[in-house]
Amino acid sequence: MMTRIALAGIIAVLGCQAALSGEQPTPKNVLFLLTSEGFAHSPTVSNEGAPPLAEKILRPILEKMGARLTVTYDASTINAENLKNYDLVMFYTQGDLTRPNMTNTPAMGPNGQAELIQWIEHGGRFLGFHSATDTFDVEGDEVTPYISMIGAEFKTHGQQFVGKVQAVDPGHPVMAHIPDGWELNEEWYLFRKFNVDAIRVLALMDPGAERAKQEMYNIDPYPIVWIRALGQGRVYFTALGHREDLWEGERFQQAFVDAVHWLMSTGDPQAEPNYRQVVPNAAPKQESGG
Helix, strand or coil: CHHHHHHHHHHHHHHHHHHHHCCCCCCCEEEEECCECCCCCHHHCCCCCCCCHHHHHHHHHHHHHCCEEEEECCHHHCCHHHHCCCCEEEECCEECCCCCCCCCCCCCCCCHHHHHHHHHHCCCEEEEEHHHHHECCCCCCCCCHHHHHHCCEEEEECCCEEEEEEECCCCCHHHCCCCCCCEEEECCEEEECCECCCCEEEEEEECHHHHHCCHHHCCCCEEEEEEEEECCEEEEEECCCCCHHHHCCHHHHHHHHHHHHHHHCCCCCCCCCCHHHHCHHHCHHHCCEC
16 A cells, blocks of 8 residues: 555656656666576565566556566676667666576676676666675676676675665755655665766765664765766666665655656766765775775
């Protein structure tokens, strides 16, 4: 019931936006990849053939925008020829997508990373949820092309807790429904290998009292929402999305709509890198670099 109510509210907002401000920039064809090599988050899991929760939430929103959504576990779809059919690609993925995966679906080809990045550089739009940063990650100091593109690599996480969002660029259109001070329960990823010279950080997470409970979170606020321009394309990443109740919430869904509108717009992306200016102490404990 909560999901239906939230979706109805989002769809009504979309209608009002179109009526009041003219047509918003929207995609025509969207590809949503849900492949996981070793761990599948529950919003990506199809039970007994039913659509996964992430699809149930996003399909009506995108269809209201006029977009056609293709949801797949087939990572081989990330190739130069097939990407020509899409103007927005979304990943809620995990692991090395060129290896066998949990759904026994085709793996990405050896040129998949390069062809995805080239597609973005030529004007494609990319959106990553949560474990999209736990994709093509490697040990040591190496930074894979995909991690450089998305902006950071998953390092670890602890127990779930209520963190507080700090909006460092509250006027950015992506942040229209992510208020400063938003407190939410989530599985909070920690990151490393930040592409500090490429990303524009929009929001940080302040661990607050959790610093005294979990040592790994005894750190300064760190990035959880960021964007970047890449050639003629655009990239958006949110660390949110582990918990099902978050997907079902109106604020998360509205933030998704805002992200899509920004991704598909063609004006000034407002994506000037700002990591060194807004991340406290440039997050030295986060092994930033890249």
